[in-house]
Amino acid sequence: MLGRPDGSRNVILVGFMGAGKSTVGRLLARRLGLCFVETDDMIAAQEGKSIPEIFAERGEAHFRALEAAVLEALGEKQGHVVATGGGFPCQPGAMERLRTLGTVIWLAADFDALYERASRLGGRPMLAGRSREDVAALYEARKAFYRQAHLAVDMSRLGVDAAVGRILRYLREHERARPANRSAAVRPGP
Ligand code: S3P
Secondary structure: OOOOOOOOOEEEEEOOOOOOOHHHHHHHHHHHEEEEEHHHHHHHHHHOOOHHHHHHHHHHHHHHHHHHHHEHHHHOOOEEEOOOOOOHHHHHHHHHHHHHEEEEEEEOOOOOHHHHHHHOOOOHHHOOOOOOHHHHHHHHHHHHOOOOOOOEEOOOOHHOOOOOOOOHHHHHHHHHHHOOOOOOOOOOOO
């Protein structure tokens, strides 16, 4: 699926709320010896507020503007595993940009599992005041963005360990394909 990795040294996880980006990202970073960062944490630290507080006080449009600024700032990062918020790659041009910053992995799953997990964990303003049908429609619409990832991993079939194993294998395979004189972890094939 989905083409070759572009860019190099970051691994960027995208996917809907509840997909397990934080859990997979943390473990993946440990296995790769890379730093782990979450775009939501970058925003919360910068604003001195939680994500629900930002939504409540300034609204979604403001939060999306903060995400756009973080996307710019990601250009300075190398050697990171980045877990993005569910809507982060769904702004115009965001996926194209992410693909230049590293290998982009979509953690995909069945909607029911995503919805159940995200609702259970809480702290998701995008679920507040939306019916299940509306959230399902949002997921369908976002798939067009997530699909632009280099690799999709089906979290409905794989546990966290197996998903990390799948990603590591993909990174290794593409590492092998790159020319020997390049030092980056992952490079596009010929
Ligand atoms: C959002 C997902 C959240 C967070 C914010 C908005 C979204 O991140 O960025 O609440 O639009 O789907 P998670 O995907 O980690 O829940």
